[in-house]
């Protein structure tokens with residue numbers, strides 16, 4: 001889960017890394033008060049979880065508190081890439097001599113965190129790495145041995161930085177590495193890290209992303225920052241249809257029938273499991289089909305849950321038929337899913353044979369499942385029909401490119 | 404032969420009294436020659452048994468009871484306790500650990516993997532279904548009940564490595580139907596950081612005489628395919644590889660996660676199209692459809708063999 | 715007593731319904747809560763209609779009661795009886 005800049009700066013500050021004397025607000029009048037307290041020119045920055053805010057007019061410079069208020073009012077009303085700002089950050093306009101970059105991310109191949117440092121900051125680090133590779137230092141560090149300052153020193157020195165700058169940067173990069181680990185971050189980045197006229201360093205912007213699976217062990221931090229459990233901060237806000245899908249999945253604790261994502265097609269998908277869903281979604285599209293949704297069934301859900309998911313998809317406006325398809329199941333039971341989807345049709349007053357374009361789930365309890373499908377005259381397929389062929393038949397039934 | 408496990412492999416199940424673990428134990432005991440499940444561990448349950456397998460409070464007790472080092476462990480404890488359970492297994496001399504548990508934070512996974520590496524142990528998973536050697540042994544829930552596993556998996560020359568547990572079975576079943584059995588199939592897990600990647604298993608398959616070709620299942624997210632491509636080129640691998648890439652639609656949806664935890668397009672290198680290009684450079688064919696895989700890998704193996712015969 | 719779902723029906727002999735000890739045992743063994751205790755006293759057996767279609771055909775209830783006293787019927791298979 002990504003943090004807003006004002007939250008990320010707070011995390012940086014708590015770790016003992018110097019930050020500017022900024023303020024966060026959702027109120028233009030308060031922005032003026034913060035600017036007055038700062039005294040001097042300020043920068044007003046939109047707090048949105050999307051890139052390109054500078055270009056979109058989400059960052060403005062103010063010479064006076066009155067100007068800060070006016071900019072804050074404009075920015076608070078400015079939508080950027082479909083996101084309304086959470087608020088604005090009022091920041092002193094620092095006199096920066098040089099901008100640096102410091103970050104920590106995971107290296108999934110080495111399976112260790114890697115520190116990245118560059119004396120060229122303020123721009124995208126990937127761009128620096130491409131254009132001036134000798135200006136980017138990288139160093140992995142152990143997951144189980146204690147972090148030691150020399151590791152930070154080495155990565156900074158490898159980029160040619162020396163003198164008092166080096167000595168002042170070592171504790172900052174050390175603290176960043178430690179906060180990355182301590183907070184289960186998957187990204188911890190200070191960019192730019194500014195060197196001021198007096199030689200001191202200050203974090204001017206920060207990006208932090210905490211691993212979702214680890215949120216449970218950072219409740220105090222999240223509570224302090226005012227981040228609620230329900231806040232997921234996905235790339236796109238969940239739609240009412242997707243929220244209804246979460247409700248279906250929460251009906252009971254048996255298995256999964258969820259991870260519903262909304263699309264705008266006419267073919268409803270009741271599919272699984274993780275890898276099977278990805279494969280099937282691709283296959284439907286490859287045959288010219290228009291999925292109404294993505295979803296995942298797995299872990300042997302109850303009949304009620306499979307029924308709830310199928311009902312949700314069947315009731316989605318524009319959905320004509322559903323295709324019920326999974327890769328070969330060994331834990332989830334064919335008969336249980338068959339009962340669920342047929343029940344969904346019956347309860348909505350539909351003929352299952354009409355509404356279910358195809359049922360392709362081979363595997364555990366398939367003999368029993370196929371009997372049920374035969375009874376209701378639903379077209380089904382066993383493992384001799386590939387996922388791809390099943391998807392093709394489903395699309396054919398609904399009419400490719402019909403919508 | 405096979406990789407990682409064979410009919411002599413002994414293992415324990417940590418968290419053996421959980422509902423899924425009870426089923427998994429039954430399945431492993433029933434499959435092939437019957438796995439040597441020499442114990443189970445659930446703290447506080449010493450003295451019980453699960454399908455005849457004795458339950459202990461600690462791994463040390465299980466090892467003492469067995470009277471010899473234990474080769475492996477299947478770990479099925481909840482995410483908050485997994486790291487401790489894996490450390491316990493490693494420190495008690497277990498060399499092969501299959502982690503079934505999902506939703507483990509990657510810092511924990513990274514710590515487990517680093518300790519395993521220090522101790523000469525190997526981790527498969529997390530978030531995986533384990534390992535199967537057709538008709539011989541399975542370690543984990545892979546393939547499901549013995550009867551279902553026997554329907555999908557047959558012995559033969561193909562090594563299967565998959566980020567999706569279910570797709571390991573789907574692909575193996577397709578290979579079996581075409582007369583191409585499997586030497587060993589490994590479900591490696593779908594998380595961003597896992598114990599054994601494709602490249603980290605390739606050396607084992609390379610050294611296994613039974614294995615003549617490799618089939619992998621892959622998804623967007625991460626750099627494991629690039630690592631595989633590099634390994635194949637650097638080691639001048641004798642094994643032809645065919646890959647299947649699911650989730651191509653995700654290229655249009657950066658930042659959204661589908662399927663497994665590791666499946667998210669964050670940068671250009673993570674995209675399906677970029678990965679396909681990299682694999683192609685290393686002469687790894689990316690099949691458009693699963694049903695095309697048997698013919699492609701079959702042809703590639705035949706081509707290698709005739710090239711070898713002519714040389 | 716017999717109750718029907720869409721796919722599964724359960725038919726229990728009256729003697730079993732009236733036997734509170736057996737009723738309690740059935741409530742315990744069924745993994746999907748198809749059996750419940752009716753308001754007593756004395757406690758008798760009830761069948762939870764809403765859960766009937768969740769039956770996983772595990773036979774645990776058949777094993778818990780005297781042979782032939784409980785029938786689990788597959789309505790999708792000409793009312794064939796689970797044995």
Ligand code: SF4
Pocket residue numbers: 724743744745746747748768769770771772773774775776786
């Ligand atoms: S067969 Fe199993 S699930 Fe069905 S009613 Fe009997 S105990 Fe319950």
